Amino acid sequence: DQQVKQNSPSLSVQEGRISILNCDYTNSMFDYFLWYKKYPAEGPTFLISISSIKDKNEDGRFTVFLNKSAKHLSLHIVPSQPGDSAVYFCAASGSGGATNKLIFGTGTLLAVQP
Amino acid sequence: ETGVTQTPRHLVMGMTNKKSLKCEQHLGHNAMYWYKQSAKKPLELMFVYSLEERVENNSVPSRFSPECPNSSHLFLHLHTLQPEDSALYLCASSQGGPGVSGPLHFGNGTRLTVT
Numbered sequence: 519d520q521q522v523k524q525n526s527p528s529l530s531v532q533e534g535r536i537s538i539l540n541c542d543y544t545n546s547m548f549d550y551f552l553w554y555k556k557y558p559a560e561g562p563t564f565l566i567s568i569s570s571i572k573d574k575n576e577d578g579r580f581t582v583f584l585n586k587s588a589k590h591l592s593l594h595i596v597p598s599q600p601g602d603s604a605v606y607f608c609a610a611s612g613s614g615g616a617t618n619k620l621i622f623g624t625g626t627l628l629a630v631q632p
Numbered sequence: 633e634t635g636v637t638q639t640p641r642h643l644v645m646g647m648t649n650k651k652s653l654k655c656e657q658h659l660g661h662n663a664m665y666w667y668k669q670s671a672k673k674p675l676e677l678m679f680v681y682s683l684e685e686r687v688e689n690n691s692v693p694s695r696f697s698p699e700c701p702n703s704s705h706l707f708l709h710l711h712t713l714q715p716e717d718s719a720l721y722l723c724a725s726s727q728g729g730p731g732v733s734g735p736l737h738f739g740n741g742t743r744l745t746v747t
Contacts, residue, residue, distance in 0.1 A: 520674065552735065561636070561722055561738030562675075607675070620736070622675040 521545045522610050524623035532631050537595040539626050541608030544589065548610040548621075553582060553593050556605045556625070565606075566593070598630045635659065638723050638739035645713065646747055653708040653742045655723030664706040665736065666698060667722040675722065681706060713746045720744075 523542045531537045541551075549570040554562035568575040568582045568591070575582050581594045595602055608623040636657045645651050657664060666678040680688035681700040695717075697709040706723055720743050724736040 522674065554738075559641075559740065561638075561724075561740045562736075563738070564735030567735070620677070624672060624674050 519544070520623075521548075522608055522621045522623040524606075524608055524626050526626050527624070528627040528629070530629045530631060531598045533600055534597045537593075537598045537602065537628055537630065539593040539595075539606050539608075539628065541591050541593075541623055542589060543591075543610050545610070545612060545621075546589065547612040550611045551582070551584060551591050552609045552611075552620070553580075554607040554609060554622075556607065562607055595628075598628075600630050600632050603628055603630045636723055636725055636737050636739035638721075638742050640742060641740065642743045642745075644745045644747060645710070647713060647715070649713075650709070650711040652710065653721055653723075653744075655706040655708075655739055657704055657706075657723075657725040657737070657739075659725055659727070659737060661725035661727045661737070662703050663726045663728070664700060664703070665724040665726070666696075666706065666708050667724060667738075669720040669722060669741070671719075679708075710744075713744075715746050718744055718746045 521544050552567040553565040555565045556562040566577050566580050566582050568584050573584050579595055584591045605625040605627050607625045609620045611619045639654045663682045665680050668676045668678055677690050678692045679698040684700050684703055695712050699707040720741045722741045723739040726736050
């Protein structure tokens, strides 16, 4: 049973608009969440993270929101740029972010149209 | 070279072959990982090494054999694989070891096809 779910396999957005990528989790013990971005033929790269003691973390155009009661987090990209087109993975951990306990979602392919 | 480097980028092997995947990190990290990414599945953690000692083996079949000779190098030795082992194999490293939070730094992966 998947503990981290990204139910949208793909998303298409116009350049300049907001991209919202969603992630749901089932394990209430998760306390640290990360987003990774992956271009074709490259490995995933870390984008942004959030601890469960916060409900929002912002880094430039990227903002992650955490709703613990709904067990839901989302990544907002605004404004979206064509270079943001990639697969985005959500990951969660229940051990203060312990790297060997990260559980990944299946990813969402974002396409930003010029 | 910087970051995490994996070789080869692509590998095709028969079920009776023996091959090895190589990973090298130039980040001064002290933990290294092997992940498997199959089509439409989440990344699956296979092995974790911290300070050259294996600290995690996620029920991986014995036909996959990791080796970590030092903190900068990690190998995955493959023998008598099955077609279902075809996947993208990703190496990663981190600072502070597996019990510490912080981002993983991934290599570009080896695309393995077992025929």
